[in-house]
Amino acid sequence: MDGTLVDTEPYWMAAETPLVESYGGTWTHEQALGLVGLGLHDSARILQDAGVRMQEDAIVDHLTSQVMTQLRDLGNPFRPGARELLESLREAGIKTGLVTMSLRRMAETVVAQIPFEAFDVIIAGDDAIRPKPFPDPYLQACEALGVQPSEVVAIEDSPNGLRSAIASGATSLGVPLMVSLTGVGAHALWPTLEGRTAADLTRLHADHRPKESS
Structure with a gap:
Protein backbone atom coordinates (compact mmCIF):
# COMPACT_ATOMS: atom_id res chain seq x y z
CA MET A 1 0.00 0.00 0.00
CA ASP A 2 2.42 2.69 1.23
CA GLY A 3 4.66 3.54 -1.71
CA THR A 4 3.04 1.09 -4.12
CA LEU A 5 -0.64 1.99 -4.30
CA VAL A 6 -0.37 5.39 -2.61
CA ASP A 7 2.68 7.58 -2.10
CA THR A 8 2.28 8.05 1.65
CA GLU A 9 5.99 7.88 2.49
CA PRO A 10 6.18 11.72 2.73
CA TYR A 11 3.23 11.56 5.16
CA TRP A 12 5.12 9.11 7.37
CA MET A 13 8.26 11.24 7.27
CA ALA A 14 6.24 14.33 8.13
CA ALA A 15 4.99 12.49 11.22
CA GLU A 16 8.35 11.00 12.25
CA THR A 17 10.46 14.15 12.18
CA PRO A 18 8.52 16.30 14.69
CA LEU A 19 8.09 13.27 16.97
CA VAL A 20 11.86 12.73 17.19
CA GLU A 21 12.53 16.44 17.50
CA SER A 22 10.00 16.75 20.34
CA TYR A 23 12.35 14.56 22.39
CA GLY A 24 15.41 16.60 21.46
CA GLY A 25 16.66 14.27 18.74
CA THR A 26 17.34 14.72 15.05
CA TRP A 27 15.86 12.73 12.18
CA THR A 28 17.49 12.75 8.77
CA HIS A 29 16.06 11.85 5.38
CA GLU A 30 18.45 8.89 5.27
CA GLN A 31 17.14 7.60 8.60
CA ALA A 32 13.58 7.96 7.33
CA LEU A 33 14.45 5.96 4.21
CA GLY A 34 15.68 3.19 6.48
CA LEU A 35 12.12 2.66 7.73
CA VAL A 36 10.63 2.17 4.26
CA GLY A 37 9.00 -1.26 4.12
CA LEU A 38 9.65 -2.15 7.77
CA GLY A 39 7.00 -3.40 10.15
CA LEU A 40 5.71 -0.60 12.37
CA HIS A 41 7.07 -2.09 15.57
CA ASP A 42 10.50 -2.49 14.00
CA SER A 43 10.26 1.18 13.01
CA ALA A 44 9.16 2.12 16.52
CA ARG A 45 12.27 0.51 18.02
CA ILE A 46 14.47 2.52 15.64
CA LEU A 47 12.66 5.69 16.67
CA GLN A 48 13.24 4.78 20.32
CA ASP A 49 16.95 4.47 19.53
CA ALA A 50 16.72 7.98 18.04
CA GLY A 51 15.50 9.27 21.40
CA VAL A 52 11.70 8.90 21.38
CA ARG A 53 10.77 7.99 24.95
CA MET A 54 7.45 6.26 24.24
CA GLN A 55 6.35 2.64 24.25
CA GLU A 56 6.33 0.86 20.89
CA ASP A 57 2.54 0.64 20.74
CA ALA A 58 2.24 4.34 21.56
CA ILE A 59 4.66 5.28 18.77
CA VAL A 60 2.77 3.12 16.27
CA ASP A 61 -0.56 4.60 17.32
CA HIS A 62 0.74 8.17 17.19
CA LEU A 63 2.30 7.86 13.74
CA THR A 64 -0.71 6.04 12.32
CA SER A 65 -3.07 8.73 13.61
CA GLN A 66 -0.90 11.49 12.12
CA VAL A 67 -0.78 9.83 8.70
CA MET A 68 -4.52 9.07 8.76
CA THR A 69 -5.23 12.74 9.44
CA GLN A 70 -3.19 13.70 6.37
CA LEU A 71 -5.00 11.08 4.28
CA ARG A 72 -8.41 12.38 5.34
CA ASP A 73 -7.38 16.00 4.73
CA LEU A 74 -5.51 15.50 1.45
CA GLY A 75 -7.00 12.31 0.01
CA ASN A 76 -5.22 9.28 -1.41
CA PRO A 77 -1.97 10.27 -3.19
CA PHE A 78 -2.16 7.49 -5.78
CA ARG A 79 1.05 6.49 -7.50
CA PRO A 80 0.96 6.88 -11.30
CA GLY A 81 -1.11 4.13 -12.89
Missing part, protein backbone atom coordinates in the same frame (compact mmCIF):
# COMPACT_ATOMS: atom_id res chain seq x y z
CA ALA A 82 -1.86 2.30 -9.64
CA ARG A 83 -5.56 3.10 -9.42
CA GLU A 84 -6.05 2.46 -13.14
CA LEU A 85 -4.29 -0.91 -12.93
CA LEU A 86 -6.42 -1.87 -9.95
CA GLU A 87 -9.56 -0.95 -11.90
CA SER A 88 -8.34 -3.06 -14.84
CA LEU A 89 -7.80 -6.05 -12.57
CA ARG A 90 -11.26 -5.73 -11.06
CA GLU A 91 -12.87 -5.40 -14.49
CA ALA A 92 -11.03 -8.56 -15.57
CA GLY A 93 -12.43 -10.46 -12.60
CA ILE A 94 -9.00 -11.01 -11.04
CA LYS A 95 -8.95 -11.32 -7.26
CA THR A 96 -7.00 -8.61 -5.42
CA GLY A 97 -5.55 -8.42 -1.94
CA LEU A 98 -3.96 -5.51 -0.09
CA VAL A 99 -0.92 -6.60 1.94
CA THR A 100 0.51 -3.82 4.09
CA MET A 101 2.47 -3.37 7.30
CA SER A 102 0.33 -0.35 8.17
CA LEU A 103 -2.41 -0.88 10.74
CA ARG A 104 -5.80 -2.11 9.54
CA ARG A 105 -7.51 1.14 10.51
CA MET A 106 -5.20 3.04 8.18
CA ALA A 107 -5.55 0.51 5.36
CA GLU A 108 -9.31 0.76 5.65
CA THR A 109 -9.06 4.59 5.49
CA VAL A 110 -7.19 4.32 2.17
CA VAL A 111 -9.55 1.68 0.77
CA ALA A 112 -12.64 3.67 1.81
CA GLN A 113 -11.42 6.56 -0.36
CA ILE A 114 -11.24 4.40 -3.51
CA PRO A 115 -14.48 4.91 -5.45
CA PHE A 116 -14.98 1.25 -6.37
CA GLU A 117 -14.75 -2.11 -4.60
CA ALA A 118 -10.99 -2.39 -4.81
CA PHE A 119 -9.92 -5.42 -2.75
CA ASP A 120 -11.26 -8.83 -1.82
CA VAL A 121 -9.10 -9.05 1.31
CA ILE A 122 -6.84 -6.85 3.44
CA ILE A 123 -3.93 -8.24 5.45
CA ALA A 124 -2.56 -5.42 7.59
CA GLY A 125 0.32 -5.12 10.02
CA ASP A 126 -1.83 -6.00 12.99
CA ASP A 127 -3.13 -9.09 11.15
CA ALA A 128 0.26 -10.50 10.14
CA ILE A 129 1.67 -13.42 12.13
CA ARG A 130 5.15 -12.12 11.35
CA PRO A 131 5.87 -8.87 9.44
CA LYS A 132 7.61 -8.41 6.13
CA PRO A 133 10.28 -9.52 5.14
CA PHE A 134 8.82 -12.82 6.42
CA PRO A 135 6.45 -14.43 3.90
CA ASP A 136 3.58 -14.67 6.39
CA PRO A 137 1.54 -11.63 5.23
CA TYR A 138 1.45 -12.85 1.63
CA LEU A 139 0.75 -16.43 2.65
CA GLN A 140 -2.13 -15.22 4.82
CA ALA A 141 -3.51 -13.19 1.91
CA CYS A 142 -3.29 -16.21 -0.41
CA GLU A 143 -5.15 -18.35 2.12
CA ALA A 144 -7.85 -15.69 2.54
CA LEU A 145 -8.22 -15.41 -1.25
CA GLY A 146 -8.30 -19.18 -1.71
CA VAL A 147 -5.33 -19.22 -4.09
CA GLN A 148 -1.84 -20.68 -4.18
CA PRO A 149 1.20 -18.34 -4.09
CA SER A 150 2.19 -19.67 -7.51
CA GLU A 151 -1.01 -18.09 -8.89
CA VAL A 152 -0.17 -14.64 -7.54
CA VAL A 153 1.65 -11.52 -8.70
CA ALA A 154 2.83 -9.35 -5.81
CA ILE A 155 3.67 -5.69 -6.47
CA GLU A 156 6.10 -3.98 -4.07
CA ASP A 157 8.13 -0.79 -3.79
CA SER A 158 10.52 -1.74 -0.94
CA PRO A 159 13.27 -4.33 -0.50
CA ASN A 160 11.58 -5.80 2.60
CA GLY A 161 8.27 -6.06 0.79
CA LEU A 162 9.91 -7.79 -2.16
CA ARG A 163 11.72 -10.23 0.12
CA SER A 164 8.38 -11.12 1.69
CA ALA A 165 6.75 -11.65 -1.69
CA ILE A 166 9.65 -13.70 -3.06
CA ALA A 167 9.77 -15.90 0.04
CA SER A 168 6.04 -16.60 -0.28
CA GLY A 169 6.51 -18.09 -3.76
CA ALA A 170 4.60 -15.36 -5.61
CA THR A 171 5.76 -13.83 -8.86
CA SER A 172 7.26 -10.57 -7.62
CA LEU A 173 7.17 -7.20 -9.37
CA GLY A 174 9.17 -4.26 -8.06
CA VAL A 175 8.12 -0.67 -8.77
CA PRO A 176 10.69 1.45 -6.91
CA LEU A 177 9.83 4.75 -5.31
CA MET A 178 12.31 5.99 -2.71
CA VAL A 179 14.83 3.15 -2.51
CA SER A 180 16.51 0.99 -5.13
CA LEU A 181 15.23 -2.53 -5.73
CA THR A 182 18.16 -3.61 -7.88
CA GLY A 183 19.61 -6.92 -6.76
CA VAL A 184 16.79 -7.83 -4.37
CA GLY A 185 15.62 -10.63 -6.64
CA ALA A 186 12.34 -9.46 -8.12
CA HIS A 187 11.13 -11.34 -11.19
CA ALA A 188 10.72 -7.96 -12.90
CA LEU A 189 11.28 -4.27 -12.23
CA TRP A 190 9.00 -1.67 -13.82
CA PRO A 191 9.78 2.04 -13.46
CA THR A 192 6.05 2.83 -13.18
CA LEU A 193 2.60 1.27 -13.31
CA GLU A 194 1.40 4.01 -15.65
CA GLY A 195 -0.16 2.54 -18.79
CA ARG A 196 -0.15 -1.00 -17.39
CA THR A 197 -3.23 -3.23 -17.41
CA ALA A 198 -4.33 -6.63 -16.17
CA ALA A 199 -3.04 -8.07 -19.45
CA ASP A 200 0.50 -6.92 -18.62
CA LEU A 201 0.38 -8.65 -15.24
CA THR A 202 -1.04 -11.78 -16.84
CA ARG A 203 1.89 -11.88 -19.26
CA LEU A 204 4.37 -11.27 -16.46
CA HIS A 205 2.88 -14.12 -14.46
CA ALA A 206 2.92 -16.48 -17.44
CA ASP A 207 6.59 -15.69 -18.07
CA HIS A 208 7.69 -16.37 -14.50
CA ARG A 209 5.31 -18.87 -12.90
CA PRO A 210 6.89 -22.22 -11.90
CA LYS A 211 6.85 -24.68 -14.78
CA GLU A 212 4.69 -27.77 -14.31
CA SER A 213 6.53 -31.07 -13.97
CA SER A 214 6.08 -33.39 -16.92
Whole structure:
Protein backbone atom coordinates (compact mmCIF):
# COMPACT_ATOMS: atom_id res chain seq x y z
CA MET A 1 0.00 0.00 0.00
CA ASP A 2 2.42 2.69 1.23
CA GLY A 3 4.66 3.54 -1.71
CA THR A 4 3.04 1.09 -4.12
CA LEU A 5 -0.64 1.99 -4.30
CA VAL A 6 -0.37 5.39 -2.61
CA ASP A 7 2.68 7.58 -2.10
CA THR A 8 2.28 8.05 1.65
CA GLU A 9 5.99 7.88 2.49
CA PRO A 10 6.18 11.72 2.73
CA TYR A 11 3.23 11.56 5.16
CA TRP A 12 5.12 9.11 7.37
CA MET A 13 8.26 11.24 7.27
CA ALA A 14 6.24 14.33 8.13
CA ALA A 15 4.99 12.49 11.22
CA GLU A 16 8.35 11.00 12.25
CA THR A 17 10.46 14.15 12.18
CA PRO A 18 8.52 16.30 14.69
CA LEU A 19 8.09 13.27 16.97
CA VAL A 20 11.86 12.73 17.19
CA GLU A 21 12.53 16.44 17.50
CA SER A 22 10.00 16.75 20.34
CA TYR A 23 12.35 14.56 22.39
CA GLY A 24 15.41 16.60 21.46
CA GLY A 25 16.66 14.27 18.74
CA THR A 26 17.34 14.72 15.05
CA TRP A 27 15.86 12.73 12.18
CA THR A 28 17.49 12.75 8.77
CA HIS A 29 16.06 11.85 5.38
CA GLU A 30 18.45 8.89 5.27
CA GLN A 31 17.14 7.60 8.60
CA ALA A 32 13.58 7.96 7.33
CA LEU A 33 14.45 5.96 4.21
CA GLY A 34 15.68 3.19 6.48
CA LEU A 35 12.12 2.66 7.73
CA VAL A 36 10.63 2.17 4.26
CA GLY A 37 9.00 -1.26 4.12
CA LEU A 38 9.65 -2.15 7.77
CA GLY A 39 7.00 -3.40 10.15
CA LEU A 40 5.71 -0.60 12.37
CA HIS A 41 7.07 -2.09 15.57
CA ASP A 42 10.50 -2.49 14.00
CA SER A 43 10.26 1.18 13.01
CA ALA A 44 9.16 2.12 16.52
CA ARG A 45 12.27 0.51 18.02
CA ILE A 46 14.47 2.52 15.64
CA LEU A 47 12.66 5.69 16.67
CA GLN A 48 13.24 4.78 20.32
CA ASP A 49 16.95 4.47 19.53
CA ALA A 50 16.72 7.98 18.04
CA GLY A 51 15.50 9.27 21.40
CA VAL A 52 11.70 8.90 21.38
CA ARG A 53 10.77 7.99 24.95
CA MET A 54 7.45 6.26 24.24
CA GLN A 55 6.35 2.64 24.25
CA GLU A 56 6.33 0.86 20.89
CA ASP A 57 2.54 0.64 20.74
CA ALA A 58 2.24 4.34 21.56
CA ILE A 59 4.66 5.28 18.77
CA VAL A 60 2.77 3.12 16.27
CA ASP A 61 -0.56 4.60 17.32
CA HIS A 62 0.74 8.17 17.19
CA LEU A 63 2.30 7.86 13.74
CA THR A 64 -0.71 6.04 12.32
CA SER A 65 -3.07 8.73 13.61
CA GLN A 66 -0.90 11.49 12.12
CA VAL A 67 -0.78 9.83 8.70
CA MET A 68 -4.52 9.07 8.76
CA THR A 69 -5.23 12.74 9.44
CA GLN A 70 -3.19 13.70 6.37
CA LEU A 71 -5.00 11.08 4.28
CA ARG A 72 -8.41 12.38 5.34
CA ASP A 73 -7.38 16.00 4.73
CA LEU A 74 -5.51 15.50 1.45
CA GLY A 75 -7.00 12.31 0.01
CA ASN A 76 -5.22 9.28 -1.41
CA PRO A 77 -1.97 10.27 -3.19
CA PHE A 78 -2.16 7.49 -5.78
CA ARG A 79 1.05 6.49 -7.50
CA PRO A 80 0.96 6.88 -11.30
CA GLY A 81 -1.11 4.13 -12.89
CA ALA A 82 -1.86 2.30 -9.64
CA ARG A 83 -5.56 3.10 -9.42
CA GLU A 84 -6.05 2.46 -13.14
CA LEU A 85 -4.29 -0.91 -12.93
CA LEU A 86 -6.42 -1.87 -9.95
CA GLU A 87 -9.56 -0.95 -11.90
CA SER A 88 -8.34 -3.06 -14.84
CA LEU A 89 -7.80 -6.05 -12.57
CA ARG A 90 -11.26 -5.73 -11.06
CA GLU A 91 -12.87 -5.40 -14.49
CA ALA A 92 -11.03 -8.56 -15.57
CA GLY A 93 -12.43 -10.46 -12.60
CA ILE A 94 -9.00 -11.01 -11.04
CA LYS A 95 -8.95 -11.32 -7.26
CA THR A 96 -7.00 -8.61 -5.42
CA GLY A 97 -5.55 -8.42 -1.94
CA LEU A 98 -3.96 -5.51 -0.09
CA VAL A 99 -0.92 -6.60 1.94
CA THR A 100 0.51 -3.82 4.09
CA MET A 101 2.47 -3.37 7.30
CA SER A 102 0.33 -0.35 8.17
CA LEU A 103 -2.41 -0.88 10.74
CA ARG A 104 -5.80 -2.11 9.54
CA ARG A 105 -7.51 1.14 10.51
CA MET A 106 -5.20 3.04 8.18
CA ALA A 107 -5.55 0.51 5.36
CA GLU A 108 -9.31 0.76 5.65
CA THR A 109 -9.06 4.59 5.49
CA VAL A 110 -7.19 4.32 2.17
CA VAL A 111 -9.55 1.68 0.77
CA ALA A 112 -12.64 3.67 1.81
CA GLN A 113 -11.42 6.56 -0.36
CA ILE A 114 -11.24 4.40 -3.51
CA PRO A 115 -14.48 4.91 -5.45
CA PHE A 116 -14.98 1.25 -6.37
CA GLU A 117 -14.75 -2.11 -4.60
CA ALA A 118 -10.99 -2.39 -4.81
CA PHE A 119 -9.92 -5.42 -2.75
CA ASP A 120 -11.26 -8.83 -1.82
CA VAL A 121 -9.10 -9.05 1.31
CA ILE A 122 -6.84 -6.85 3.44
CA ILE A 123 -3.93 -8.24 5.45
CA ALA A 124 -2.56 -5.42 7.59
CA GLY A 125 0.32 -5.12 10.02
CA ASP A 126 -1.83 -6.00 12.99
CA ASP A 127 -3.13 -9.09 11.15
CA ALA A 128 0.26 -10.50 10.14
CA ILE A 129 1.67 -13.42 12.13
CA ARG A 130 5.15 -12.12 11.35
CA PRO A 131 5.87 -8.87 9.44
CA LYS A 132 7.61 -8.41 6.13
CA PRO A 133 10.28 -9.52 5.14
CA PHE A 134 8.82 -12.82 6.42
CA PRO A 135 6.45 -14.43 3.90
CA ASP A 136 3.58 -14.67 6.39
CA PRO A 137 1.54 -11.63 5.23
CA TYR A 138 1.45 -12.85 1.63
CA LEU A 139 0.75 -16.43 2.65
CA GLN A 140 -2.13 -15.22 4.82
CA ALA A 141 -3.51 -13.19 1.91
CA CYS A 142 -3.29 -16.21 -0.41
CA GLU A 143 -5.15 -18.35 2.12
CA ALA A 144 -7.85 -15.69 2.54
CA LEU A 145 -8.22 -15.41 -1.25
CA GLY A 146 -8.30 -19.18 -1.71
CA VAL A 147 -5.33 -19.22 -4.09
CA GLN A 148 -1.84 -20.68 -4.18
CA PRO A 149 1.20 -18.34 -4.09
CA SER A 150 2.19 -19.67 -7.51
CA GLU A 151 -1.01 -18.09 -8.89
CA VAL A 152 -0.17 -14.64 -7.54
CA VAL A 153 1.65 -11.52 -8.70
CA ALA A 154 2.83 -9.35 -5.81
CA ILE A 155 3.67 -5.69 -6.47
CA GLU A 156 6.10 -3.98 -4.07
CA ASP A 157 8.13 -0.79 -3.79
CA SER A 158 10.52 -1.74 -0.94
CA PRO A 159 13.27 -4.33 -0.50
CA ASN A 160 11.58 -5.80 2.60
CA GLY A 161 8.27 -6.06 0.79
CA LEU A 162 9.91 -7.79 -2.16
CA ARG A 163 11.72 -10.23 0.12
CA SER A 164 8.38 -11.12 1.69
CA ALA A 165 6.75 -11.65 -1.69
CA ILE A 166 9.65 -13.70 -3.06
CA ALA A 167 9.77 -15.90 0.04
CA SER A 168 6.04 -16.60 -0.28
CA GLY A 169 6.51 -18.09 -3.76
CA ALA A 170 4.60 -15.36 -5.61
CA THR A 171 5.76 -13.83 -8.86
CA SER A 172 7.26 -10.57 -7.62
CA LEU A 173 7.17 -7.20 -9.37
CA GLY A 174 9.17 -4.26 -8.06
CA VAL A 175 8.12 -0.67 -8.77
CA PRO A 176 10.69 1.45 -6.91
CA LEU A 177 9.83 4.75 -5.31
CA MET A 178 12.31 5.99 -2.71
CA VAL A 179 14.83 3.15 -2.51
CA SER A 180 16.51 0.99 -5.13
CA LEU A 181 15.23 -2.53 -5.73
CA THR A 182 18.16 -3.61 -7.88
CA GLY A 183 19.61 -6.92 -6.76
CA VAL A 184 16.79 -7.83 -4.37
CA GLY A 185 15.62 -10.63 -6.64
CA ALA A 186 12.34 -9.46 -8.12
CA HIS A 187 11.13 -11.34 -11.19
CA ALA A 188 10.72 -7.96 -12.90
CA LEU A 189 11.28 -4.27 -12.23
CA TRP A 190 9.00 -1.67 -13.82
CA PRO A 191 9.78 2.04 -13.46
CA THR A 192 6.05 2.83 -13.18
CA LEU A 193 2.60 1.27 -13.31
CA GLU A 194 1.40 4.01 -15.65
CA GLY A 195 -0.16 2.54 -18.79
CA ARG A 196 -0.15 -1.00 -17.39
CA THR A 197 -3.23 -3.23 -17.41
CA ALA A 198 -4.33 -6.63 -16.17
CA ALA A 199 -3.04 -8.07 -19.45
CA ASP A 200 0.50 -6.92 -18.62
CA LEU A 201 0.38 -8.65 -15.24
CA THR A 202 -1.04 -11.78 -16.84
CA ARG A 203 1.89 -11.88 -19.26
CA LEU A 204 4.37 -11.27 -16.46
CA HIS A 205 2.88 -14.12 -14.46
CA ALA A 206 2.92 -16.48 -17.44
CA ASP A 207 6.59 -15.69 -18.07
CA HIS A 208 7.69 -16.37 -14.50
CA ARG A 209 5.31 -18.87 -12.90
CA PRO A 210 6.89 -22.22 -11.90
CA LYS A 211 6.85 -24.68 -14.78
CA GLU A 212 4.69 -27.77 -14.31
CA SER A 213 6.53 -31.07 -13.97
CA SER A 214 6.08 -33.39 -16.92
